[in-house]
Amino acid sequence: xxxxxxxxxxxxxxxxxxxxxxxTLAAADERIVAVVNDSVGSSKxxxxxxxxxxxxxxVGIAEQCMVGVGAGLANGGRIPFVSAAGCFLTGRSLEQxxxxxxxxxxxxxxxxxSSGVAYGELGPTHHSIxxxxxxxxxxxxxxIAPADPWETAEAIKWxxxxxxxxxxxxxxxxxPDLAVANRVFRxxxxxCVREGQDVTLVGCGTTVHLADAAADRLKAEGIAxxxxxxxxxxxxxxxxxxxxxxxxxxxxxxxxxxxxxxLGGAVAELTSANxxxxxxxxxxxxxxxxxxxxxxxxxxxxxxxxxxxxxxRAMKRAGK
Amino acid sequence: MTLQNDPVAxxxxxxxxxxxxxxKMVYDAQLGHPGGDFSAIDIMATIYFGVLSFDPAxxxxxxxxxxxxxxxxxxxxxYTVLCAAGYFPEDWLDTYMQPRSMLNGxxxxxxxxxxxxxxxxxxxxxxxxTGIAIAGQITNAGFRTFVLTGDGEMQEGSNWEAAMTxxxxxxxxxxxxxxxxxxxxxxxxxxxxxxxxxxxxxAAFGWDVVMVDGHDxxxxxxxxxxxxxxxxxxxxxxTVKGKxxxxxxxxxxxxxxxxxADQFAAAMKELV
Numbered sequence: 188x189x190x191x192x193x194x195x196x197x198x199x200x201x202x203x204x205x206x207x208x209x210x211t212l213a214a215a216d217e218r219i220v221a222v223v224n225d226s227v228g229s230s231k232x233x234x235x236x237x238x239x240x241x242x243x244x245x246v247g248i249a250e251q252c253m254v255g256v257g258a259g260l261a262n263g264g265r266i267p268f269v270s271a272a273g274c275f276l277t278g279r280s281l282e283q284x285x286x287x288x289x290x291x292x293x294x295x296x297x298x299x300x301s302s303g304v305a306y307g308e309l310g311p312t313h314h315s316i317x318x319x320x321x322x323x324x325x326x327x328x329x330x331i332a333p334a335d336p337w338e339t340a341e342a343i344k345w346x347x348x349x350x351x352x353x354x355x356x357x358x359x360x361x362x363p364d365l366a367v368a369n370r371v372f373r374x375x376x377x378x379c380v381r382e383g384q385d386v387t388l389v390g391c392g393t394t395v396h397l398a399d400a401a402a403d404r405l406k407a408e409g410i411a412x413x414x415x416x417x418x419x420x421x422x423x424x425x426x427x428x429x430x431x432x433x434x435x436x437x438x439x440x441x442x443x444x445x446x447x448x449x450l451g452g453a454v455a456e457l458t459s460a461n462x463x464x465x466x467x468x469x470x471x472x473x474x475x476x477x478x479x480x481x482x483x484x485x486x487x488x489x490x491x492x493x494x495x496x497x498x499x500r501a502m503k504r505a506g507k
Numbered sequence: 508m509t510l511q512n513d514p515v516a517x518x519x520x521x522x523x524x525x526x527x528x529x530x531k532m533v534y535d536a537q538l539g540h541p542g543g544d545f546s547a548i549d550i551m552a553t554i555y556f557g558v559l560s561f562d563p564a565x566x567x568x569x570x571x572x573x574x575x576x577x578x579x580x581x582x583x584x585x586y587t588v589l590c591a592a593g594y595f596p597e598d599w600l601d602t603y604m605q606p607r608s609m610l611n612g613x614x615x616x617x618x619x620x621x622x623x624x625x626x627x628x629x630x631x632x633x634x635x636x637t638g639i640a641i642a643g644q645i646t647n648a649g650f651r652t653f654v655l656t657g658d659g660e661m662q663e664g665s666n667w668e669a670a671m672t673x674x675x676x677x678x679x680x681x682x683x684x685x686x687x688x689x690x691x692x693x694x695x696x697x698x699x700x701x702x703x704x705x706x707x708x709x710a711a712f713g714w715d716v717v718m719v720d721g722h723d724x725x726x727x728x729x730x731x732x733x734x735x736x737x738x739x740x741x742x743x744x745x746t747v748k749g750k751x752x753x754x755x756x757x758x759x760x761x762x763x764x765x766x767x768a769d770q771f772a773a774a775m776k777e778l779v
Contacts, residue, residue, distance in 0.1 A: 242645065249669075251668055252637070252669045255633075255635045255638060255669065256634055258634075258638060260642045262639050263638065264646075265642050282628055286631055287625070292616070
């Protein structure tokens with residue numbers, strides 16, 4: 188498939204990778220269908236609809252029906268990718284996700300679009316910062332937040348081949364390609380973006396490149412930060428977190444989500460029970476005030492300086 | 508005509524067995540929803556022993572007709588019909604709601620062969636059935652999908668989302684049966700949040716609508732077995748909650764009431 192053109196120099200919209208990958212997969216496997224809630228445009232599925240008109244099922248603005256229909260399509264032997272804004276997909280139809288998809292164990296792929304605070308000024312009704320917490324408690328639901336276009340494509344391919352429910356959290360925020368050599372997508376495994384022994388920065392989705400930039404900042408101060416791309420929130424790569432606790436003694440989690448119950452919550456649960464070390468959780472404390480995405484990221488410390496400062500705090504708490 | 512080649516007589520025999528067996532399950536477990544079991548049993552016996560194409564040896568057979576039990580609390584009806592249909596041996600019914608039983612209070616397809624989807628929370632069956640019917644539609648498959656909902660359950664908005672979708676897509680391969688016993692957990696449907704005129708509502712959503720006596724096996728067989736049309740078909744089956752046991756009929760408190768020894772014995776005398 189052709190690489191998507193950068194939005195601005197070096198930055199990409201991961202939705203391009205999502206649709207290009209889905210179209211390629213759908214051309215090879217007629218079982219793949221897309222289910223949407225009037226979200227053809229926001230899911231970038233216009234091209235898919237043109238190529239596979241019978242396989243784009245638009246139930247209109249009806250998320251409960253959308254997820255139930257997804258489960259039914261799986262019962263009927265299809266591989267549905269149910270794609271909608273993350274806030275509505277996970278909030279409005281949470282019981283359908285729980286009962287019809289996860290508890291019933293159907294082979295449904297849930298694709299949360301424009302997640303986190305991507306809708307910026309539209310406010311908390313349209314933000315999806317609760318989804319990690321709501322979904323990761325369901326042990327049998329794989330939850331993945333890819334960090335860049337390459338990982339988005341790999342996650343979609345993995346989900347299509349996997350038998351079982353998956354939630355993939357995408358954003359419309361432009362992100363750079365991660366500079367990691369010889370990448371292999373492994374569901375449930377952290378990707379080491381850089382090695383370091385002084386502190387570990389754990390990100391997922393849109394925050395991984397920010398953590399990496401913060402590591403550059405810390406390096407200039409003589410601090411060697413390890414950076415982990417924890418694309419899979421559930422199941423969590425416990426070995427990578429416990430190794431980070433043991434080897435670096437201080438952890439910062441960085442997520443475009445609530446600090447309650449998501450990636451930071453998962454890391455804190457694990458370390459407090461097995462290897463207590465200072466954990467600084469960056470994210471949103473609750474519903475956020477009005478502001479652009481860029482402003483919200485700066486305001487709540489999801490920035491190079493914010494992450495670096497959290498790293499210094501974690502190290503200080505660890506006596507380093 | 509023998510029982511074997513008289514379909515109505517066979518359905519009647521199965522329905523009687525289901526009522527007796529379901530009530531014993533509820534009595535033994537001292538848990539369950541017998542009122543709703545009894546209003547649904549004649550419909551379900553008719554579907555499984557007069558209409559549905561299935562093979563209990565191959566619950567995943569792609570071309571099977573599907574039956575979705577949206578009123579998932581009526582497991583007395585569902586588990587007895589699946590047992591009678593040959594999906595599992597009768598002694599499994601003795602484990603109803605026991606620790607680690609495959610016969611949970613609400614059905615789980617991962618535990619029990621023949622269960623098409625997990626239900627329990629209301630308003631889930633029709634959207635899932637709509638998705639199954641869409642799968643059949645886009646692949647030109649021959650199977651049919653039947654979904655049984657309660658009537659109080661119609662108060663869940665998700666049903667109307669799916670009713671709109673199925674109507675707009677002309678899912679002629681989908682049949683929706685409403686177990687219209689007019690009672691929900693605490694009171695009558697019409698005094699709680701009225702549903703009428705249900706037939707006009709379904710028609711307005713693009714469905715063919717048929718009314719039937721939900722305890723008349725011959726009439727049920729005729730409407731359920733009818734050749735599918737262009738539109739999805741809604742069958743409003745007028746039923747009696749607790750049907751078959753005089754002291755249970757039309758009593759809301761038998762929604763999840765359970766019998767004591769005297770009541771169980773009295774019911775068994777009536778169910779013959």
